[in-house]
Amino acid sequence: TVSRPTGGSPVNGMAMDSRMAFDNQFAGSFGGDYAGAVASYLGQSYKLIVNAPYMGQPILMQFTQNNLLSKICQTKADRLTGKWIEFVGNDTTESKKSQETLAKRIKELEDEFKRLRVQHWFNKAVAAAYKFGGCLLYPKLKGDEGTYQGVKEREEKLLINKIGIGDIEYFQVILPWTTTGINWVSDDPLSEWFYKPERWLIMGKVLHESRALHFVYNELPDYLKPTYQFTGLPLTQQLVFDLNHFLTSKNELIKIVQKQKFIILENTNPAAAANNQSQNGIPPLPMRVQL
Secondary structure (H helix, E strand, O other): OOOOOOOOOOEOOEOOOOOHHHHHHHHHOOOOOHHHHHHHHHHHHHHHHOOOOOOOHHHHHHHOOOHHHHHHHHHHHHHHHOOOOOOOOOOOOOOHHHHHHHHHHHHHHHHHHHHHOHHHHHHHHHHHHHHHOEEEEEEEEOOOOOEEOOEEHHHOOOOHHHOOOOOEEEEEEEOHHHEEEEOOEOOOOOOOOEOOOOEEEEOOEEEEHHHOEEEEOOOOOHHHOOOOOOOOOOHHHHHHHHHHHHHHHHHHHHHHHHHHHHHHHHOOOHHHHHHOOOEOOEOOHHHHHHO
């Protein structure tokens, strides 16, 4: 740093009340508005570092119509869910009856997973997380639309020991544009529900968070979660700017090729080209191709 000048006369024309490092002299380069200069500089840096704020679900859904973005998301989802679950037992008993019971239990689980098409729905949920930042995977349980002691089943915490084979009717992927997180805390970092919804409002229907699997891609800081509807930063939003630069460069390259094609080929007199002669100041074809 530069020390504050001492004495009774200016130093190199600078006022004696200059702050350390002469910050007020730096402001002179910006018309005396130092705060405005800093704000402008930070604004430009922000634009360079941060591509864009949250675009919103309608824009993200428009991105899914782009074939390249959709292929990228689906390919990553396929690779992530390609190798599937293998059921194994932890029973070390070597008795024949124990092994038969274990094999029967594994067969029941495998059949149930096939019936529910669990791999398919996990693949769909992962692809949705890449495209929209996140989603809910909801397993429909028998009777969960009813009430128990005057309370709706879906609104209360799920007791996992109440689920048996055949109790799950189907799976459903719920996209972020249909959901709103409710019953979360923003003023107590010690709370279990600090920026974490305890329940979801799905088009007017309340669902406890334990009754759905919450998929999130690229989780954001807590402060930004409500803005992103408690999802993450979508892969499509990260890719769209690079894709735009790629398409712009491709189009410019096409224009260059088309221009050279016109100059070299379409602007050539056949007779002059045959005699390898210039015409109207335009070099002969072999020379233009060489250039």
